[in-house]
Amino acid sequence: MSIRLGIIGGGVMAEAILSRLIEQNIYPPDAVLVSEPQPQRREFLRKTYKVQVTSDNRETTTAQDVLLLAVKPQILDKVAENLAHLFPKRYPPLILSILAGVTLKRLEAIFSEQAIIRVMPNTPATVGAGITAIAAGKKVEPEHLASARSIFAAVGEVVEVPESLMDGVTGLSGSGPAFVAIMIEALADGGVAAGLPRPIAAQLALQTVLGTAQLLQQTKLHPAQLKDQVTSPGGTTIAGVTQLEKSGFRAAIIEAVMAAKQRSHELGR
Ligand SMILES: NC(=O)C1=CN([C@@H]2O[C@H](COP(=O)(O)OP(=O)(O)OC[C@H]3O[C@@H](n4cnc5c(N)ncnc54)[C@H](O)[C@@H]3O)[C@@H](O)[C@H]2O)C=CC1
Numbered sequence: 464m465s466i467r468l469g470i471i472g473g474g475v476m477a478e479a480i481l482s483r484l485i486e487q488n489i490y491p492p493d494a495v496l497v498s499e500p501q502p503q504r505r506e507f508l509r510k511t512y513k514v515q516v517t518s519d520n521r522e523t524t525t526a527q528d529v530l531l532l533a534v535k536p537q538i539l540d541k542v543a544e545n546l547a548h549l550f551p552k553r554y555p556p557l558i559l560s561i562l563a564g565v566t567l568k569r570l571e572a573i574f575s576e577q578a579i580i581r582v583m584p585n586t587p588a589t590v591g592a593g594i595t596a597i598a599a600g601k602k603v604e605p606e607h608l609a610s611a612r613s614i615f616a617a618v619g620e621v622v623e624v625p626e627s628l629m630d631g632v633t634g635l636s637g638s639g640p641a642f643v644a645i646m647i648e649a650l651a652d653g654g655v656a657a658g659l660p661r662p663i664a665a666q667l668a669l670q671t672v673l674g675t676a677q678l679l680q681q682t683k684l685h686p687a688q689l690k691d692q693v694t695s696p697g698g699t700t701i702a703g704v705t706q707l708e709k710s711g712f713r714a715a716i717i718e719a720v721m722a723a724k725q726r727s728h729e730l731g732r
Pocket residue numbers: 471472473474475476477498499500501504520533534535536538541542561562563583584585586637
């Protein structure tokens with residue numbers, strides 16, 4: 464079967480997206496070609512998802528619909544070298560780049576003939592609970608946007624933003640899963656400090672974060688309203704909230720997002 468989706472870089476994020484695309488029959492496995500230099504990783508992807516694999520990035524330029532760039536931003540130039548001229552002149556594939564920080568301007572200088580969409584997904588995509596922001600480049604037509612939307616709708620929600628917001632998106636939802644995971648780990652540690660056995664503390668921490676997110680989503684309550692509902696006068700929660708404020712919890716999170724945004728900006732240079 465001819466290749467419809469090419470992927471360069473078969474790592475964590477590519478697998479998160481790929482797994483859902485295959486599971487939901489958006490692409491049949493034999494219409495997907497993943498280019499990945501690590502033999503073990505290639506073998507794993509081939510066995511697990513039944514996709515085609517290669518160690519030669521050039522082969523992915525035959526993809527008819529979409530080429531997904533999923534390597535680290537630091538090696539973009541090396542990967543793109545000698546690739547651009549291989550694409551067919553008529554109907555080259557849409558390029559989707561998930562590279563943190565890398566601008567459309569830079570991508571359009573490399574792939575000058577092609578429609579390009581800059582994309583920022585996140586790892587909850589693995590379980591279909593991701594959120595992806597997309598920003599369209601100059602040559603993008605409505606059908607290209609529809610194609611990107613259908614791919615990323617398979618892994619969660621999709622929002623379209625101007626490119627100027629992409630570094631901020633990267634700082635929040637791209638990096639955010641790590642910040643939330645640290646919060647869950649810390650909550651469990653707090654439970655252990657309070658004398659709870661580790662497995663119970665871990666279960667309580669995880670479900671508290673999941674349940675709170677679901678509650679906010681379903682009721683549309685503002686987070687401050689939910690906080691007020693939990694906080695009894697002279698009670699336990701306000702004692703904890705006071706300590707969080709003393710420790711600069713809000714500022715720590717705001718600064719984490721801003722630092723990640725700044726790093727995204729730097730990676731794009
Ligand atoms: N991990 C995350 O949560 C997110 C990552 N991203 C972006 O996704 C991209 C990939 O990140 P991850 O999947 O986390 O990294 P990763 O390190 O898991 O995957 C990168 C893959 O590229 C392969 N690779 C290395 N050199 C190559 C080459 N010359 N040609 C082809 N493949 C090559 C590596 O062997 C590896 O399997 C990055 O640009 C990152 O900014 C975007 C959103 C979220």
